[in-house]
Amino acid sequence: MITHPKTEELAKAVAGWIDEIRPGLDPRNAFLARVAVNVLGVIQRELTQGPAAEGRAVEGMAGVLGHPGEFAALNAELCERIRTGEFTIDTPGLLSVLTTMARDQVAIDQPNYRPEGTPAPAA
Amino acid sequence: MAIDVRAQLPKLAVRLGGEGAGVAAAQRLSGGASMEMWSFSIEGPNGREDLILRHRSAPFDPETARSVTLATEAALIVACGKNGAIVPPVRHVCDDEDGLGEAYVMVAVPGETLGRRIVSDPRFDAVRGDLARQCGAALVPIHATPPPAELNLRFSDAEGELNRYWDSYVASGAQRPILELAFQYLRGRIPPPVEPILLHGDFRNGNIMFHPDKGVAAVLDWELAHVGDPAEDMGWICTNSWRFGRPDRPVGGFGDYADLLAGYEAAGGKPIELSRVRFWQMLGSLRWGVMCLGMYLSWSSGVTNSVERPMIGRRVSETEADLVVLLEQGL
Numbered sequence A: 001m002i003t004h005p006k007t008e009e010l011a012k013a014v015a016g017w018i019d020e021i022r023p024g025l026d027p028r029n030a031f032l033a034r035v036a037v038n039v040l041g042v043i044q045r046e047l048t049q050g051p052a053a054e055g056r057a058v059e060g061m062a063g064v065l066g067h068p069g070e071f072a073a074l075n076a077e078l079c080e081r082i083r084t085g086e087f088t089i090d091t092p093g094l095l096s097v098l099t100t101m102a103r104d105q106v107a108i109d110q111p112n113y114r115p116e117g118t119p120a121p122a123a
Numbered sequence B: 001m002a003i004d005v006r007a008q009l010p011k012l013a014v015r016l017g018g019e020g021a022g023v024a025a026a027q028r029l030s031g032g033a034s035m036e037m038w039s040f041s042i043e044g045p046n047g048r049e050d051l052i053l054r055h056r057s058a059p060f061d062p063e064t065a066r067s068v069t070l071a072t073e074a075a076l077i078v079a080c081g082k083n084g085a086i087v088p089p090v091r092h093v094c095d096d097e098d099g100l101g102e103a104y105v106m107v108a109v110p111g112e113t114l115g116r117r118i119v120s121d122p123r124f125d126a127v128r129g130d131l132a133r134q135c136g137a138a139l140v141p142i143h144a145t146p147p148p149a150e151l152n153l154r155f156s157d158a159e160g161e162l163n164r165y166w167d168s169y170v171a172s173g174a175q176r177p178i179l180e181l182a183f184q185y186l187r188g189r190i191p192p193p194v195e196p197i198l199l200h201g202d203f204r205n206g207n208i209m210f211h212p213d214k215g216v217a218a219v220l221d222w223e224l225a226h227v228g229d230p231a232e233d234m235g236w237i238c239t240n241s242w243r244f245g246r247p248d249r250p251v252g253g254f255g256d257y258a259d260l261l262a263g264y265e266a267a268g269g270k271p272i273e274l275s276r277v278r279f280w281q282m283l284g285s286l287r288w289g290v291m292c293l294g295m296y297l298s299w300s301s302g303v304t305n306s307v308e309r310p311m312i313g314r315r316v317s318e319t320e321a322d323l324v325v326l327l328e329q330g331l
Helices: A007-024 A027-065 A071-083 A094-109 B005-017 B070-082 B115-120 B122-143 B158-172 B177-187 B230-236 B257-266 B274-300 B308-313 B316-329
Strands: B022-029 B035-044 B047-056 B090-093 B103-107 B197-199 B208-211 B215-219 B226-228
Touching: A007 A027, A027 A071, A027 A094, A027 B022, A027 B308, A071 B177, A094 B177, A094 B316, B005 B022, B005 B035, B005 B047, B005 B090, B047 B070, B070 B090, B070 B103, B115 B122, B122 B197, B122 B208, B122 B215, B122 B230, B122 B257, B158 B177, B158 B274, B177 B274, B177 B316, B197 B230, B230 B257, B230 B274, B257 B274, B274 B308, B274 B316
Parallel strands: none
Antiparallel strands: B022 B035, B035 B047, B047 B103, B090 B103, B197 B226, B208 B215
């Protein structure tokens, strides 16, 4: 893709502008503007972190399934094998792959989210 | 047709405050994707009253499809209040004359509902350690209220909830292996049946008014009330999506399981096993994940156009990040 600007930079610029006008908005629109800034954050992170995350997911799923493939096909097959009961939490490697996928996705969607099991923040 | 709440308030003020009463202040409160909440005050011959209007703004969406009407919600609040539950006083249930559609008016109860503040604001430091126990105790009079027969509340147990959310998930067309695995795991671990009782249905940090000195000040947002397993209400307040950045404090981000269970028991509730609460907590994460998919669908199908909805769709991954840990830990 072209640079000067990159797509994520365009998103960043819009987010910066929304942040500038937010203080002048009524409470409802100020809230929605904050949501909009968060949306643009997701877009930026998906553009910058998404390819590596998808690469890890594809590699992990291919390992568990025993053959290579593209993300959508591997993901669909994984769902199918869980649905039929062939794959369970005892399937070697499955939970580990799913954990990597979940962490990568939440890092894009909500980088500040603290998942179950995260220790207390340092005082 | 959307109702202009602000335009209808002066008429409501006269009805509630008498001839000569007017609206002194009115503000829509943010939050609530399908319900509008308005804070307003009326001033009239009988003085000033600070009130809250709860009004359904979306005619239908996946979140509210399972909810009771606001008139039923008000009737439940009154019934539970009479039985000792900590509820906001219902001031008025709106009818056609008010021109507000489905709505009711409560007396404003002082305190805080924003989960993050309750979890981290220093104003709550003194009371925070007691909140889990108070929440356990607050559930007892709700659970002990006989479900009013005329309200025809739906019954749903663990199997029913799993089936319902499975149907929603499949209908969404999404393919999420972690949700699939959570469904499979929970289906194999459904706890033994118990006597069904009245549930609040949405008992979590964010739907409870907390006072910085006194703690629980009012249990709000009764739209998902139904009849079922008492552990459902306890598991939902332990679901990590409602801990607001403090997963180390499993009850609402402010307390421990033991205090919630002890508070429930000390107030006369029938003892509940932690593993049962954990089952419902995990089902809570799964439920919220499927609900987030539904929020996205309500936007993609054109039912609503708020930017909030597709963004909530990106909250599915938070539930997945929680579910993989719960699957690893076991119940």
